[in-house]
Amino acid sequence: MDPDTAIGGPHAHFPSTQLSLLEATAAGLSSEALDRVIALYWKPVYHFIRLKFRTNNEDAKDLTQGFFAAALQRDFFARFDPAKASFRTYLRMAVERFAANEHAAAKRQKRGGDVEFEPVGEQVAATESPEQAFEREWQRQLFSLALNDLRAHCDRLGKQLQFSVFQAYDLADGERPSYAELATRHGVSEASVTNYLAWARRLLLGFVTERLRSTTSGPQELHREMRRVWR
Amino acid sequence: MEISDSVLDHLRHVAALPDLTGTRYELETEIGRGGMGVVYSARDRQLDRRVALKVLDFALAGEAQLIARLEHPAIVPIHETGTLPDGRAFYTMKLVAGARLDHYVAGSPSLAERLRVIRRVGEALAYAHTRGAIHRDLKPQNVMVGQFGEVYVMDWGVDAVAGTPEFRAPDARLDQRSDVFALGALLQSVLPESVPPALRAIAIKAMSSDRAARYPDASALLADIDRFEQGLAVEAWSEPLWHRLRRFGSRNAVMLWLLAAYAAVRLLLFFLRTF
Amino acid sequence: MNKILVGLLCGVILGAIDGATAWFYPEVRSMLTGIMVGSSIKGLIVGVLTGWFANKVQSTTWGVVVGSAFGLLFAFLVAAMSSVNGRHPYLEIMLPGFVVGAIVGFLTQRTGTQGPATKGAL
Numbered sequence: 001m002d003p004d005t006a007i008g009g010p011h012a013h014f015p016s017t018q019l020s021l022l023e024a025t026a027a028g029l030s031s032e033a034l035d036r037v038i039a040l041y042w043k044p045v046y047h048f049i050r051l052k053f054r055t056n057n058e059d060a061k062d063l064t065q066g067f068f069a070a071a072l073q074r075d076f077f078a079r080f081d082p083a084k085a086s087f088r089t090y091l092r093m094a095v096e097r098f099a100a101n102e103h104a105a106a107k108r109q110k111r112g113g114d115v116e117f118e119p120v121g122e123q124v125a126a127t128e129s130p131e132q133a134f135e136r137e138w139q140r141q142l143f144s145l146a147l148n149d150l151r152a153h154c155d156r157l158g159k160q161l162q163f164s165v166f167q168a169y170d171l172a173d174g175e176r177p178s179y180a181e182l183a184t185r186h187g188v189s190e191a192s193v194t195n196y197l198a199w200a201r202r203l204l205l206g207f208v209t210e211r212l213r214s215t216t217s218g219p220q221e222l223h224r225e226m227r228r229v230w231r
Numbered sequence: 232m233e234i235s236d237s238v239l240d241h242l243r244h245v246a247a248l249p250d251l252t253g254t255r256y257e258l259e260t261e262i263g264r265g266g267m268g269v270v271y272s273a274r275d276r277q278l279d280r281r282v283a284l285k286v287l288d289f290a291l292a293g294e295a296q297l298i299a300r301l302e303h304p305a306i307v308p309i310h311e312t313g314t315l316p317d318g319r320a321f322y323t324m325k326l327v328a329g330a331r332l333d334h335y336v337a338g339s340p341s342l343a344e345r346l347r348v349i350r351r352v353g354e355a356l357a358y359a360h361t362r363g364a365i366h367r368d369l370k371p372q373n374v375m376v377g378q379f380g381e382v383y384v385m386d387w388g389v390d391a392v393a394g395t396p397e398f399r400a401p402d403a404r405l406d407q408r409s410d411v412f413a414l415g416a417l418l419q420s421v422l423p424e425s426v427p428p429a430l431r432a433i434a435i436k437a438m439s440s441d442r443a444a445r446y447p448d449a450s451a452l453l454a455d456i457d458r459f460e461q462g463l464a465v466e467a468w469s470e471p472l473w474h475r476l477r478r479f480g481s482r483n484a485v486m487l488w489l490l491a492a493y494a495a496v497r498l499l500l501f502f503l504r505t506f
Numbered sequence: 507m508n509k510i511l512v513g514l515l516c517g518v519i520l521g522a523i524d525g526a527t528a529w530f531y532p533e534v535r536s537m538l539t540g541i542m543v544g545s546s547i548k549g550l551i552v553g554v555l556t557g558w559f560a561n562k563v564q565s566t567t568w569g570v571v572v573g574s575a576f577g578l579l580f581a582f583l584v585a586a587m588s589s590v591n592g593r594h595p596y597l598e599i600m601l602p603g604f605v606v607g608a609i610v611g612f613l614t615q616r617t618g619t620q621g622p623a624t625k626g627a628l
Binding site: 078139140143144147148151169171172173174194197198201202204206207208209223226227229230 | 238239241242245248250291317
């Protein structure tokens with residue numbers, strides 16, 4: 001029986017393939033581990049810098065790139081103390097320090113010139129603080145990456161139908177089709193629709209967990225962050 | 232893949248829904264978020280009844296075993312425990328039909344009724360303490376008053392993390408005395424506007440920041456409430472003299488009237504004799 | 507303490523006090539001791555009877571009624587046997603006797619334990 005699609009299959013059937021941050025650091029921080037951190041945090045950092053320092057798009061991009069290039073060395077990870085804060089908070093505070101320094105330096109250079117201000121209209125400007133925006137984008141990116149993982153997984157296993165049903169329902173913006181409609185549209189029974197959705201959601205949860213695992217120090221922080229995502 | 236805010240919220244919601252395939256339960260709807268877990272209503276297909284199903288947050292499995300050990304009329308009985316496919320622990324329990332304590336109080340029950348509820352809660356606490364269990368997060372939201380007047384204390388053993396601060400003792404370590412604090416706070420929360428000073432004193436004593444000044448256990452607090460209801464002096468309150476006399480008077484009314492009658496008779500006879 | 511004993515003690519003590527109020531009547535002051543003794547004995551009898559009733563029946567109301575009745579009865583007897591200035595002091599003895607009986611009735615209901623009187627029941 002295919003463990004991935006068996007309904008009610010054994011728990012913890014979703015294999016944890018990822019190393020935690022502590023494990024990865026101990027093993028020498030492969031580029032893959034770093035890539036995963038960047039993949040999750042690039043957008044949140046970018047949005048945070050834009051809101052916090054009111055920079056334009058280009059400057060924010062530059063600062064984000066600069067942060068990841070300069071700060072993401074081995075001792076950035078080594079200096080992380082899980083007892084003090086989550087990795088998410090630690091990284092955000094490091095961004096703050098980095099960007100504040102760079103921004104101040106850039107301002108000094110631009111003395112006498114015009115400081116460009118691009119309205120931050122396309123983001124949720126007035127209602128959200130930069131910190132809230134950071135966390136929101138972090139959540140968004142977390143799910144976004146997990147969805148990519150899910151799609152790739154479905155492609156590998158030839159389960160495109162299941163993914164289509166899932167996409168049509170759970171990824172629908174606005175009004176969702178009924179199960180009956182989905183059943184007709186995809187040529188399956190309603191019971192199958194229910195099963196596919198349950199299966200896809202279960203896998204999604206697993207992929208979200210894995211994405212989180214590679215950006216948290218260990219099981220305790222992982223579970224704290226999981227609880228935070230779902231509060 | 233780009234996802235909008237609404238899709239993100241939807242995904243957060245559905246991905247956390249417990250996958251109950253393979254169990255005998257059918258998920259219905261979310262009915263509350265307790266400390267460290269979400270409670271759903273579900274249907275038990277085998278017994279054809281509705282139950283409350285609590286899914287514990289990731290990596291918190293101790294709660295079910297803790298509560299399953301407790302058997303008391305005021306502690307919701309646990310039916311079954313299990314593990315979800317994603318590794319989370321869950322347990323099912325009786326689905327209580329009733330009102331949360333804060334809503335119950337809003338219906339203006341009598342003082343005797345309110346004290347009865349507090350007494351039930353205190354008895355449950357006292358029992359649990361003898362079994363080594365501590366509630367840690369006692370507050371009106373965790374007390375249910377059922378349709379037949381039965382009282383249930385829920386959400387045992389979790390840490391009051393993001394709870395209501397007024398019910399959390401300022402103790403470094405949460406133990407039985409912190410539960411006593413919370414019981415005092417609970418008492419205070421159900422007292423009406425015009426509260427007898429003795430009751431307020433009981434609540435205040437239970438809520439002192441000095442742990443040693445509180446009641447040593449829940450039973451002591453209940454004993455003081457008993458004394459109040461019987462018209463006796465309360466440990467928590469040193470009453471002014473006139474109040475003590477008033478209390479003495481009301482408790483011994485009959486006797487005082489009889490003595491007054493005797494005195495009246497004597498005076499009457501004395502005056503009659505004069506004339 | 508057994509209720510009969512309670513009644514006995516209360517009856518004697520209250521009877522003595524009641525008798526002592528005769529001091530306020532100069533015409534009988536000279537016989538004070540005798541009056542007090544008589545009143546104490548009256549009180550003892552009333553107390554024992556009321557206590558016996560309390561032993562059988564637990565009811566504050568009825569205890570007071572029965573106590574008052576016994577108090578009134580024996581006060582009447584005492585008044586009938588006495589004469590002050592040529593007349594029987596019915597009012598002066600029966601009225602207080604009635605109330606004292608009521609008090610004894612109340613006390614025997616509220617204190618003491620029901621059950622047979624045994625040696626050392628104190």
